[in-house]
Amino acid sequence: PSKERHVGKLIQDRLPPSAKDLLHLAGKLGRELGLPVYAVGGFVRDLLLNKPNQDIDLVVEGNGIALAKALAQELGGRVREHQEFLTSVVIFKDAKGAESRIDVATARLEYYEYPAALPTVELSSIKMDLFRRDFSINALAVRLDSTPFGQLVDFFGGQRDIKERVIRVLHTLSFVEDPTRCLRAVRFEQRYDFRISTSAERLVKNALDLKLMDKLAGPRLFGEFKHICDEDNPLACLVRMDQLGILSAIAPQLTLIPTRKALLQTLQDMLSWYRLLYFEKIPQAWLVYFLGLSHGLPYADTSDLFLRLGLPENKRGEILNQREQMRAVRGRLEAWQKRQNGQTSKVSALCEVLAPLSLESLLYLMAETGDEDLQKKLSRYITQWQHEKADISGDDLKELGLPPGPLYSHILRSALKAKLDGEALGRDAQLALAVTILREKQEVDFHKN
């Protein structure tokens, strides 16, 4: 790099103490072991962009495992090694006691196949490591063992591209080498509000013309789709992928027809709504979006689509099963609503209908229905009704003298039902209900006491 830049101050100013300490420690150990060590990839990109990123990846020139072991010793952690590529993960407990991990890779010249056009002798191993990465903004490194600390290593114009807010590939065969990069380009473009460079966009189109998506293994596609679903705005990524022709190249069923797009938007809104409630249970975003992507498709097409998207067998079964379950529930919901208009529908009956559904399916149904009243009911079920418990417990029944048996759960369920339906609010009313049931069943002889 021509103009040397040091980012020690950025690290000092922008990172939490734990990350700072770790980077300095890695640098110190690198110096002691005589191993050049770098922080690389997304972490450096986000440091320059001033976005939080706890994911520290290290690359060592020489032998990463030696450095990983030293790091683990200092941190009181352990190392999981992959000898073959000299990569490893250091697993340790952070200051708060949470499990933390750092990837430590090795950059060695013998790992790289040299593209014929490159003058090999001039490349260092860190340069080769960075050259194999997807985009210039992801091909930055910070040297940690140098003095002064934190020399920025930028062989491919990553700083410039961050400044110009552009996603650029490092060479023209980048998408041929790895077509998942087409999806990654869109993901970073949408996440940071950058734009894919004109030449990179042409190379994406070129890759699609060459039908390279067909060669892509399912599990890699699934991995990228999952990442997209975890973004803040997955729909923006999907719309852009649609526009570039990536979606239809992956599977013709994926095309974003207007109804599907509108549904995906609503799903995104529902997920944001749910997240803001800060419930403990967190939905799997990809499941919700995959349900949306298959909206309106017949079973066989859906199954094909999920196969193409590389869903592991068990997950494919799970999502197909959820779709089928929703179908059954839709019918029962309709019946419930009809009864509602005749004023006999009860909340407890609704809860029974909805009980088999996963959180993902519930959010999906909520997004899918155009019926505002049903939407409200579903939201109350998600936030409140499904968590309700009876105000009396087994201990109360024991005190009433009920001998062990199935009546316990029957009564508690009845109490909950009555509570949901507003027929027995509070402990006293539910105890009275319990007594009534016990009298009916004549399990306890109240006249004796």
Ligand code: ATP
């Ligand atoms: P995120 O913030 O989404 O985690 P990231 O850049 O950290 O972004 P990872 O998927 O964890 O994403 O990848 C770490 C680094 O590995 C990237 O910054 C990039 O340099 C490199 N990388 C990941 N996937 C590829 C790929 N398909 N081709 C080339 N390089 C890749």
